[in-house]
Amino acid sequence: xxxxxxxxNVGLRYxxxxxxxxxxxxxxxxxxxxxxxxxxxxxxxxxxxLLYLAQRPSRGVIRLFGxxxxxxxxxxxxxxRRRIGVVFQDFRLxxxxxxxxxxxxxxxxxxxxxxxxxxxxxxMLAWVGLTERGRARPxxxxxxxxxxxxxxxxVIARPELLVADEPTGNVDPEMAExxxxxxxxxxxxxxxxxxxxxxxxxxxxxxxAQMMRIEHGKLSDPTGVLRNPPGQS
Numbered sequence: 001x002x003x004x005x006x007x008x009n010v011g012l013r014y015x016x017x018x019x020x021x022x023x024x025x026x027x028x029x030x031x032x033x034x035x036x037x038x039x040x041x042x043x044x045x046x047x048x049x050l051l052y053l054a055q056r057p058s059r060g061v062i063r064l065f066g067x068x069x070x071x072x073x074x075x076x077x078x079x080x081r082r083r084i085g086v087v088f089q090d091f092r093l094x095x096x097x098x099x100x101x102x103x104x105x106x107x108x109x110x111x112x113x114x115x116x117x118x119x120x121x122x123x124m125l126a127w128v129g130l131t132e133r134g135r136a137r138p139x140x141x142x143x144x145x146x147x148x149x150x151x152x153x154x155v156i157a158r159p160e161l162l163v164a165d166e167p168t169g170n171v172d173p174e175m176a177e178x179x180x181x182x183x184x185x186x187x188x189x190x191x192x193x194x195x196x197x198x199x200x201x202x203x204x205x206x207x208x209a210q211m212m213r214i215e216h217g218k219l220s221d222p223t224g225v226l227r228n229p230p231g232q233s
Contacts, residue, residue, distance in 0.1 A: 003063070004030040004161060004192045005051065010060030012046055019058070020046045021217045028194070030160075033187045033206050036196040038214040044196045045089065045165055047214060051194065052086045052163050053077065065160065082110060085159035085191075087167045091150040093138040099149045100125065100134040106157040124152035127182060129175070143170040151179055155186050162186060164195045168202065180205050 005028035012021040021043050028034060038044050049055040050062060053069060062069045065083065072080060085106075093102050104121045125131050128148035138146055147170040154162060162183065168176035176199070184206055187193045197203075203211065213220050 002030045002066075003027050004065060006061075006063040007050075008061040008063075010050065010057045010062060012043075012050065012055065013058040019217060021050075021057075024060070024217075024219055026212060026219060028192055030192055031187070031190050033184070033193045033209045034195070035203055035206075035209055035211045036194060036214065037198070037200075037203075037211060038220075040198075042214045043217040044214055046217075048086075048163050048165050048194070048196055051161070052084045053081055082106070082157070083160045085154035085157065085162040087147075087151050087154045087162075087164035089165040089169070091138070091146045093146055093149060093153075095138050098135050098137055099130060099141065099145075102138070102149055103152045103156055105153060110157060120156055124156050128152050128179070144172070144175070147171055148175070148179070151182070155182065158186065158189060159191060162191050162193045164193070166196055166198065168197065168199060173201075176202065177205060 005026075007024050007026050010021060010024045011019050013019045024047065036044055036047065046055070050057055051064075053064075056070060064080065069080075094105070097105070100121055103124050104117050107117050107120070122131075122134075125134050128151060130145060130148055130152075133141065133145060136145075138149070141149065147167065151164070151167055154164070164183070167183075168179055171179065180195075180202055183193050183195065187206075195202075203209065
């Protein structure tokens, strides 16, 4: 499989403080599924921000889709980002848009005809169990419902790379497994998936998933096929 992501000695520093990430090097294979684990404050969210181009590294090289992301001209960034689906920990739904319109947003930005939007949006609403909530606006939805809408929005355009920051943190265990199955289904269609999670119970739900663990801003384990997560035998 080709490499979809390459980090080479990447460091990230906010302001003049110490580095949040130090000498991070890894490769993600196209079409693979990865879990990113580690304690709170270890640098998981910062690493994900680099993956979806919300942050530039302080040093090192990041290659996405075979290109040096740091050398991309500004006008190419929007098109590049459309190839990446993101599930944010704080959802980032547009509050004045309905759930339906939030999910449809990536398709509209990509120029999909309105006649081709309704069916996939309805399918996503059904998949996340919110068929009857399509007209509801985010402020009227529970945290779990907002999370499901955010996930549906992230996957509807079948991105080449999906990055999810604690995507099951606001849903019950049954829905968490259902959403994980959605990620797995997308992965089977060729999308590379990276899921940051604290929930070790989810780690064995995906056959051949690989794990990266980050501690104190460094990757502490090499990427490999996930066998036994910490605390399990």
